Amino acid sequence: MKSIVAEHLVRTYRNGEVKALNDLSLDVEEGTVLSVLGPNGAGKTTVVRVLTTLLTPDSGSATVGGIDVLKHPEKVREIIGLSGQYAAVDETLTGWDNLVMFGRLYHLGKKASVTRADELLERFSLTDSARRPIKTYSGGMRRRLDLAASLIVQPKVLFLDEPTTGLDPRGRQEMWGVIEELVKGGVTLLLTTQYLDEADQLADDIVVVDHGKVIARGTSDALKKQVGGERLEVVVDAAHISVTMEAVAKVSGHAASLDEGLRKVSAPVTTGATALIEVLRLLDAGGIHPLDVALKRPSLDDVFMELTGHVAEDQVVVTDSARAKKKDKKSNEKKSSKKKGAQS
Amino acid sequence: MNALMDALIITKRQLLQLARVPEVLIFSTIQPVMFVLLFRYVFGGSIATGDPGGYVQLLMPGIFVQTTAFTLAATASGLAEDMTKGLIDRFRSLPISRSALVFGRTLGDGLLNVVVLAVMGIAGFIVGWRPSSGIFKIGLAFIFLLAFGYSLSWVGIFAGLSARDARVVQNLSFLITFPLTFLSNAFAPTTGMPRPLQYVAEWNPVSTMVAACRELFGLQNHFGATANSFPSQHPLTMSLIYMVVILAIFVPLSVRKYSHANKK
Ligand SMILES: Nc1ncnc2c1ncn2[C@@H]1O[C@H](COP(=O)(O)OP(=O)(O)O)[C@@H](O)[C@H]1O
Ligand SMILES: [Mg+2]
Numbered sequence: 001m002k003s004i005v006a007e008h009l010v011r012t013y014r015n016g017e018v019k020a021l022n023d024l025s026l027d028v029e030e031g032t033v034l035s036v037l038g039p040n041g042a043g044k045t046t047v048v049r050v051l052t053t054l055l056t057p058d059s060g061s062a063t064v065g066g067i068d069v070l071k072h073p074e075k076v077r078e079i080i081g082l083s084g085q086y087a088a089v090d091e092t093l094t095g096w097d098n099l100v101m102f103g104r105l106y107h108l109g110k111k112a113s114v115t116r117a118d119e120l121l122e123r124f125s126l127t128d129s130a131r132r133p134i135k136t137y138s139g140g141m142r143r144r145l146d147l148a149a150s151l152i153v154q155p156k157v158l159f160l161d162e163p164t165t166g167l168d169p170r171g172r173q174e175m176w177g178v179i180e181e182l183v184k185g186g187v188t189l190l191l192t193t194q195y196l197d198e199a200d201q202l203a204d205d206i207v208v209v210d211h212g213k214v215i216a217r218g219t220s221d222a223l224k225k226q227v228g229g230e231r232l233e234v235v236v237d238a239a240h241i242s243v244t245m246e247a248v249a250k251v252s253g254h255a256a257s258l259d260e261g262l263r264k265v266s267a268p269v270t271t272g273a274t275a276l277i278e279v280l281r282l283l284d285a286g287g288i289h290p291l292d293v294a295l296k297r298p299s300l301d302d303v304f305m306e307l308t309g310h311v312a313e314d315q316v317v318v319t320d321s322a323r324a325k326k327k328d329k330k331s332n333e334k335k336s337s338k339k340k341g342a343q344s
Numbered sequence: 345m346n347a348l349m350d351a352l353i354i355t356k357r358q359l360l361q362l363a364r365v366p367e368v369l370i371f372s373t374i375q376p377v378m379f380v381l382l383f384r385y386v387f388g389g390s391i392a393t394g395d396p397g398g399y400v401q402l403l404m405p406g407i408f409v410q411t412t413a414f415t416l417a418a419t420a421s422g423l424a425e426d427m428t429k430g431l432i433d434r435f436r437s438l439p440i441s442r443s444a445l446v447f448g449r450t451l452g453d454g455l456l457n458v459v460v461l462a463v464m465g466i467a468g469f470i471v472g473w474r475p476s477s478g479i480f481k482i483g484l485a486f487i488f489l490l491a492f493g494y495s496l497s498w499v500g501i502f503a504g505l506s507a508r509d510a511r512v513v514q515n516l517s518f519l520i521t522f523p524l525t526f527l528s529n530a531f532a533p534t535t536g537m538p539r540p541l542q543y544v545a546e547w548n549p550v551s552t553m554v555a556a557c558r559e560l561f562g563l564q565n566h567f568g569a570t571a572n573s574f575p576s577q578h579p580l581t582m583s584l585i586y587m588v589v590i591l592a593i594f595v596p597l598s599v600r601k602y603s604h605a606n607k608k
Contacts, residue, residue: 052437077439088430092361101360104353105438107346133364149434 001066003157003188004028004051009060011046011212020046021057022212028190028205033183035203036192043212044192045085048161051190052082065156081155085162087142088149089134095121095145096130102149120148124178140171147178158182160191164198176201208307216307224297232275233266234283235292241265244290247282251275269295347441354448355455358422362456372418372456373463376411380464383407383531384471404464404473405485405557406530409550411464412457412493413525417517419453419500424513427504442603446505450497457493461486477562485560488583492553495587498594505601530554547575549586555579 004027011021020043028034036044049055051062053073062069065079089098096117103113121130124144134142143163150158163179164172179202183189193199199206200220208216208223216223232252236244241258244265248256252267252275259266269275276295283290362369380403388399423446426432435445465473465486475482500517507513527541528534528550534542545551556579558564575582 049433052433054433054436074439077437080437082434082437084430084433086430088432088434090357090361090431091429092364093357094364097357097360097364101353101357102434102438105350105435105440105444107349107439 001030002027003030004064004190006051006062007060009050009057011057019212024212024214026207026214028188030188031186032204033189033191033202035199035206036209037199037206038209039194042209044209045161048159048192052080052159053077079156081150081158083147083150083160083163087146089146091134094131094133095126099149103152106153116152120151124148140167140174143167143175157188162192230269230272231266231296232269232279233264233294233296234279234290235264236288236290238263240288243286243288247279251279347444350440350444351448351451354445355452358452373460376407376460376464377467379407380467380471400472401563404468405554405561408461408489408557409553410525410530411460412489413496413521413550415453415457415493416496416500416521417514419449419497420503420517421510421514423449423501423504424507424510428510443599446501446598446602450494453497454490454494457490461489475561477560481560485557488556491587495590498591498598501598502594502601505598524548525550528554546573552579552582556583
């Protein structure tokens with residue numbers, strides 16, 4: 001069963017000048033996580049707003065939980081939860097006030113609203129700050145409270161619009177943990193993000209969106225394959241380079257290339273780990289002991305750049321440096337090492 | 345029934361906000377009280393009236409009406425603020441009636457008016473305001489004032505939905521209500537105005553409201569030189585007509601605009 005189906009959605013702004021959605025279609029299988037991945041301005045928020053009944057498309061159709069979004073928006077609202085790009089809570093009220101109010105607006109009744117609020121505050125580690133106005137919350141706490149508000153009545157389908165944008169690394173990790181927990185609970189999730197590693201981490205399926213269009217779709221593995229598949233890489237002593245190149249080429253079926261500085265021999269392969277074993281066997285038979293052997297797969301960064309061209313490339317750089325500013329040293333190191341691996 | 349409950353929860357949210365940030369309530373009552381004192385003691389001496397009890401008797405209805413007229417700005421900027429934050433998206437993705445949010449806000453602003461009017465009444469009493477009619481008529485006057493504020497609240501809703509920025513809305517609504525309250529009989533007799541302005545002042549809903557309140561507080565009908573037109577003869581009726589017309593136009597318009605705001 002498909003929980004979310006969007007078909008040929010078009011939505012323009014400024015008399016058609018800006019095509020926020022340009023014939024966009026996607027679907028999400030029940031109980032799975034789809035990540036809508038795209039740079040700023042790709043149309044992610046717009047598609048979320050259409051699917052959550054907040055925005056009417058110029059044309060196209062959509063169903064959520066089998067219900068037509070355009071014909072029965074009020075029914076759709078009963079089964080969805082939405083946590084938008086900007087925390088949508090009342091800043092002057094406390095976290096507790098907010099959750100109780102939303103509980104009441106979901107018609108939970110007074111007692112049930114209070115119980116549910118306490119439960120959610122506990123679950124999202126907000127009990128200590130429950131009685132403080134949201135104004136005093138950190139970005140991560142705000143997002144968690146916002147997420148809590150969208151879970152008051154267990155939604156069948158959950159929409160999260162850039163849930164970690166603007167969070168520091170710790171807030172991001174916590175948010176990922178929370179989302180992973182939710183997914184275990186069986187909710188269908190549509191999650192938008194600009195971060196490739198986020199999609200990689202959380203989603204079953206990814207659609208890459210740019211300029212209001214889906215430009216690629218698949219699992220993160222499939223997308224990576226689409227870009228170039230795997231490469232076998234062997235680092236050896238200078239003396240063994242030519243023999244190694246022969247062995248790698250034999251396993252690969254393609255000519256091997258050499259990075260002289262690194263003494264790294266590489267070639268594309270399609271057989272995965274088998275190729276790794278084969279080449280090791282060949283080298284071993286020839287008495288060669290490689291210094292390093294690896295099967296490198298392209299990162300989603302590569303996928304993104306390849307698919308969206310230079311515009312997205314800019315975006316990737318922007319998000320990386322934005323994260324670097326937030327002193328996310330670890331993730332940055334990881335990132336740059338990933339890139340190095342992919343480039344070589 | 346659910347729709348009313350939803351609206352009341354929104355109203356409650358507004359009251360909670362006041363409880364969390366009491367300064368808002370304090371300032372929204374200090375301002376009219378300040379007006380009472382300013383007009384009473386700064387201008388009061390130089391405005392001659394033939395009334396026993398003096399200027400303060402004429403002044404208080406004027407200030408009551410002015411204050412309720414400013415409800416327009418309060419509602420407009422409060423709603424505009426909600427609209428510009430992501431909060432509005434959450435409200436609209438909830439399974440509640442779409443009019444609940446705007447309806448709830450008008451109720452909340454109406455309740456705020458109750459408090460403000462009470463404080464002003466007490467302040468007026470302290471500086472010598474003594475309505476001479478009976479308790480019933482005085483009560484009726486206050487109900488009238490609240491109803492007037494409530495109807496303008498809906499104009500505020502429309503204004504709040506129309507603009508993108510809360511500050512613009514605030515300035516715009518003051519730009520509308522300020523001349524409206526001064527181009528009236530609220531603080532000085534209209535007889536001093538140039539003739540064309542006198543006509544405007546005479547048909548101005550603020551004037552009819554002020555005249556109606558003065559009547560209900562037991563004063564003679566002080567109007568202007570052209571005082572034989574319909575609004576000057578029947579300020580109560582005319583005020584009622586205004587309120588009904590305002591509500592009849594702006595309630596459906598605002599509710600429609602709110603539920604279609606997503607077409608933007
Ligand atoms: N209300 C609006 N008026 C004009 N243009 C808009 C409006 N909302 C979105 N857009 C434009 O539509 C495109 C997609 O926006 P959005 O869906 O917010 O992108 P994303 O969420 O992927 O960053 C952008 O070019 C944006 O400028
Ligand atoms: Mg967005």
